[in-house]
Amino acid sequence: MKFLSWDETLFRSPEVFDPDYIPEKINFRDKQINSIVANLKPATMKSRPVNMLCLGTPGTGKTTVVKSVFSELKNVDEVIPVYVNCQLINSNQGVFARIFEKIYGYGLPSYGVPFSKVYGSVMKKLLELDKVLIVALDDINLLLDDRLMNEVIYSILKAHEEVEGVKTGLIAITTDLKLTARLDERVGSIFHPDEIYFPPYDYDEMFEILRQRCEAGFYPGVIDDEVLRLVTDLTFESGDIRTGLYTLKMAGIEAEKRGSKRIKAADVENTYEGSRKILLRKCIGILNSIERELLELIYSSAETTSGELYRKFKEKEKMSYTKFYNILAKLENLRLIDTVFKSLEKGRTRVIIKRFEPEMVIQALKEF
Template identity: 40%
Template sequence: MTGDPEEGMLSWDESVFRNEHVFEIDYVPETFRHRDSQMQSLTYALRPAVRGSRPLNVMVRGPPGTGKTTAIQKLYDEIGAQTRDVQTIRVNCQVNSTRYSVFSRLFEGCFDYEPPSSGISFKKLFGQIAEKLVEDDRVLVVALDDVNYLFYENEASDTLYSLLRAHEEHPGAKIGVIVVSSDPALEVIDALDTRVQSVFRPEDVYFPVYDQPEIVDILHERVTRGFHDGVVATDVLERVGSLTAKSGDLRVGIDLLRRAGLNAEMRASRTVELEDVEKAYETSKYINLSRSLNSLSENERALLEVLVDHDGAQAGEVYERFSEETDLGYTRYSEIVNKLDQLGLIDAEYAEIDGRGRSRSLTLSYEPEAIRERLE
């Protein structure tokens, strides 16, 4: 006699998840696998801060989804457990992409409240932060996460210069800087002003892409902590690992597991099947696109909207359409084109045009419909 077909069905108040937060972007895993050498290098650089001295500066490089932010957060947690004499602040430069907004975030971290939204100069803002550090005899460790966004806005050199020279204007201020770049085409040191290069000699810590066995190992722990027993079978996890390795971004796999679990629940199933994974991948594979689009300004999004309908067109033709929408001049338009190119959202290549010399053609890096759908 066959079993009850409803035995494999969830009741209305049940879930396949043991702890869904395990699959959130801000979750910090208890066990941080396959990054021992990177953690040792970061610990070496920051150890002087725990002893009350200025730490070594660090440059953390690697593609998206390779554990850079998690490594810094784990180390910050360890420092916080050891001493109250070190102030650790991580700034998301994708959100805070100007010098003033970076220092506003530092002010908030030091004083536990936001600075006035207007009426305070950068010099005064900077001075209050430095004076607070000296008064409390605390070392400040600043992580500029996704520092590449500061470069896209031409704010990186001024921001770093202010941080690295703080002790000259404010004797006793001890600040260490961790710059974190996810843009493999960006040569951080070469892109800085010479005045910054002369004082910025960071330790270099590289985070390579995880290979497939490492991905499966990491995702297996998420499955164990995030799902109930028996929800994700070995073959399903292997498929998730394969798709994640294809993208090169561990965050795709984490998002994929969560969405596959939600798909299983939609079917009232107690187990995640391959069909749930394949369906979820159609969304999860665009996770980097969605995050990049969320960081864009209104004018930057407007240019992408124009390109959705004019993919592959020459820069001059695209500008005509773009200027009708925004009334921006060509100089600002060119800056936006360069930023979208640096973000990997478009490919802006120069080519010879008969009778017109060299011109750039602008091509979307993703399917136009995928971009259109996420811009709406």
């Protein structure tokens, strides 16, 4: 086996195209960054920050922006920023285990420590260190269910009632624009977040983001504007900038395979479908078996409304409408489906729209 030597590769820094890469310069988000920084300012003076809710469709830079602000906060002595990805968390304990680890510098022991003890230790240490805890709950809507979501928010915000003198702040991040409607009364009465909206990027913004990424990731001359425009066309159509980043990486590898120093339109066309499939598989991987079953039902049915779909699905899996609705919201958040509201004579309904070709989804589901 022979790997390309350094002067044969097209990639200056391949990691630049990875989904968790934080770019040095984040364009088109000055307003959001300034708001977050201003809201956190009190914390740098040891007082409670303004709580926030970052809202926006997938790929609008929410995670990137918050992580980049948090990395700046590393140098601020008065605060402890903890970033929590809620996607794989199914308990309040899971969230606080991460907070514990960040504060203490080591993880919880593997034997079950009761929640109250973990919680107490976290708060005690905060008081001792005299620092403000700021928790970012990313993809908060993907916590197991609404009950847990409310519990977690409550635990973080009510800390000062449990232990006097403790100061905490929360940045909730979500694609669900109606998240506040899912808060229960108890949480709604203490969580009045400053809502920070991340609008979708327009075509030119997408082009510029992808262009800068190419500049950082490829050697000069690897991709020209025309090919980059093709990538942007496809990305814009898919609606998620991640498709573009992944396509660029795969097209670069494809060009290398051909032994070429330049990416051609054909490299992009050959890898685009594959990139979509990989992103699709990643999303399906996050789902549990019931959620996959619903996805399968959607993709093997003709266009349908949420009410009709619920009736059909209930025959297979007994569940409340709320539970069903939550799963539907999750599928939409992951961009596996879209839903649009339609007015009926009596009330409103939602029409479910497929975002992928049905065969592609059914095929991908078979792999799990």
